[in-house]
Amino acid sequence: MKPWLKVALAVAVLLMVVAVATPFFINANTFRPMLEGQLSQSLGRQVKLGNLSLSLFSGSLVADNIVIAEDPAFSTTPFLQAKSLHIGVEMMPLLLHRTLRVTRISADQPHVNLIHNASGAWNYSSLGRGAAAQKQPSQQSGILPGLTVGKLSISNGSAYVTDLPPAGKPLFYSKVNLTVDNFSFARQFPFTLSAALPGEGTLTLVGKAGPINQTDTSDTPFDANLTLKHFDPVQAGVADPAQGFSMLADIAAHAASDGATLSTNGTAHIQNLKLVRNGVPAPHPVDLNFRASQDLNTRAGQVQALTIKTGNVVAQATGGFQLTPQQTTLKMRFTGQSLSIDQIQALLPAVGVKLPSGSALQGGTLTTTLDITGPANSPNISGPLDIENTRLAGFNLGSKLSGLAALGGIQTGNMTDVRSFRADLNANADGVRAQNIAALVPALGSATGQGTVSAAGALNFQLIVKLNTTSGVGGTAMGVLSALHGVLGQTAQSAVNRGIPMTVTGTTSDPHFDINAGALLGGRNPSQNRNQQRLNPAQVLGNLFGKPQ
Structure with a gap:
């Protein structure tokens, strides 16, 4: 064995001994x-x-x-x-x-x-x-x-x-x-x-x-x-299940802080989105693009841009927020211009909006500007809503008008056109209040008024309906009123001029329309009518339009 090999072997043994003994x-x-x-x-x-x-x-x-x-x-x-x-x-x-x-x-x-x-x-x-x-x-x-x-x-x-x-x-x-x-x-x-x-x-x-x-x-x-x-x-414990909010998200973001300001931008792909307790998860994904910043000292933030996209629908939101250990407070504005109702309809259940059973919206556009303020887990949402040229397929308006359908043969078909619908909305955890309603439904006429939808979906609306006297349910009703002109005096013409009071009750999935016959008479005492012995006007209107109010 060569000397150098012996030396190397000796050194290796020594190192092993040192390693063990040290x-x-x-x-x-x-x-x-x-x-x-x-x-x-x-x-x-x-x-x-x-x-x-x-x-x-x-x-x-x-x-x-x-x-x-x-x-x-x-x-x-x-x-x-x-x-x-x-x-x-x-x-x-x-x-x-x-x-x-x-x-x-x-x-x-x-x-x-x-x-x-x-x-x-x-x-x-x-x-x-x-x-x-x-x-x-x-x-x-x-x-x-x-x-x-x-x-x-x-x-x-x-x-x-x-x-x-x-x-x-x-x-x-x-x-x-x-x-x-x-x-x-x-x-x-x-x-x-x-x-x-x-x-x-x-x-x-x-x-x-x-x-x-x-x-x-x-x-x-x-x-x-x-x-x-x-x-x-x-x-993850970030959201309270009692609030009803839920989703599954994939998020990719870039965040940078200089010690005073935090800046973020990125994207989020959201599935099964549900925003309220009585909502149903959306069947289609929602994609977000966002850019925001936050003052690390005051914990106040600004959303410079938030783009919300589902299908071909694109909406925008901007505004601010304030973080505290107790909650996040929002001051945001959501804007949607001429959004396709066909595309956004799938999102309606996620926000708790239920259409009448068996019905669906077809065609038309929705335009809105909504202010979102208050706690993030229970915000107040307010602003105008404008719907144009849509139809409620699978919904027979005539069958929902108490009294009129009993006249026999009044049909609007299994489709109700809505030429326009405008209202100022205010929504919170308790429900939705709609004011300054102005709707045009050709089968019935035009309607104005106000009302509420509870968190459980119960309806309570008071409307004034001016009948479309040429067609549909309005034309049929006007014909009956005209036939009773001799009994009711000027009631038929007054109904055309000032509109017929109507209430909408029931639920969003099963609404009921009732005409206020008592208000239609304008306070007149039917028993004083000269034709009382032949026909009681209140009874006639009750049969026509439902129970007198």
């Missing part, structure tokens, strides 16, 4: 007070490490567990706890000079408690406060002073997000994984974060952050791309 001669726990003190100083929180052991092969110190204390202003429960902590070190300085230089930190199965208080501050805001002010020698690659680490990672972690005082169920995130390269309080560093969300959702955030804000860690500048897959806000 942990017995170096008590890793002697470094624990120093390491705890340096981590505590850098993080601004007390850090406790468990039993330390030295792994020469991996070049690391291993702590059985780690506990990082909470900010006492938030809780006495630890901010972070981890099953084990691996601290990579430079071995030669450690073995020869007993000097600890950390190159990497890895936490296994950590659990983090994130708390948001009533003033809008987070419990992690004070982490590292003042650490970035410490000067670091340019040649130093360890964590001291000021915690500089070549690689920092978290694997298979979990996190609870709660409010102080408590408000609702805490949010829970599992399978949290974080990788940070060249971490430093004083410089920008790249990071990758991923987590599993309740309801089979996933979150990925990739970007750069830093330097760490010395006053408030939550205001640290960053630039990152966010990807949310299969995001269910109810399952």
Whole structure:
């Protein structure tokens, strides 16, 4: 055997002996007070490490567990706890000079408690406060002073997000994984974060952050791309199921903060959208494009552009919002011009709008400008609504007019044309109020008035109908009134001039139209009619138009 081969073999054996024997001669726990003190100083929180052991092969110190204390202003429960902590070190300085230089930190199965208080501050805001002010020698690659680490990672972690005082169920995130390269309080560093969300959702955030804000860690500048897959806000705990809002969304967004302003833009693909308790998930997806900004100090935001698209329908929204720990308050305006009713009809069930049973809208356009104000989970929506040239297929208006259908033979067909419908709407959690109604239905005539639709869909409308005297139900009714002209005096002509009072009751899925016969008589006492012995006018009108009011 050649001499150099013998030397190499001897060196290899010696290294193996050293590797095996070193942990017995170096008590890793002697470094624990120093390491705890340096981590505590850098993080601004007390850090406790468990039993330390030295792994020469991996070049690391291993702590059985780690506990990082909470900010006492938030809780006495630890901010972070981890099953084990691996601290990579430079071995030669450690073995020869007993000097600890950390190159990497890895936490296994950590659990983090994130708390948001009533003033809008987070419990992690004070982490590292003042650490970035410490000067670091340019040649130093360890964590001291000021915690500089070549690689920092978290694997298979979990996190609870709660409010102080408590408000609702805490949010829970599992399978949290974080990788940070060249971490430093004083410089920008790249990071990758991923987590599993309740309801089979996933979150990925990739970007750069830093330097760490010395006053408030939550205001640290960053630039990152966010990807949310299969995001269910109810399952994730973001939305209260009692409000009735639900959806499944895939979101891709870019977010950037300079520490004072947060700017975001991106897209969202939303399926199974439902906006109210009595709604039904929309059968077709809704796509959003958005651009917004937020002042991180006042927590007030502005939506510069929000485009809502479903099928070929495109609508716009702009406005502002205010975030508080208790709720998000909106001040938005939604605008839709000449939207295709055929396209938006599929969204009506999602907002709780139910058409008469067996019917469907066909053709026409919808134009509206709606102001959306108040709490995001229960906003007030108000503004004008204008519908043009549509028809309600599968709906026989004549069969819904109490009394008139009993005359026999009055039919409007299984289709009701709506030439126009205009109203000023005000909608909230209690229902919808419609004022300044102006509708033109050729089969009946024109109608004006006001009314309400309750949250359960109950109708209560008072209308004045001017009959179309040439065709449809209006023409038939006018013919009957004219035949009774001798009994009712000028009632027929008055009905044409001033309109017939009508109420609409029942529900949106089963409406009922009743003509107010008493009001039609204009307050006259039918018993005083000269033809009373032959025919009682009130009884006649009751038979024609339903029960007198």
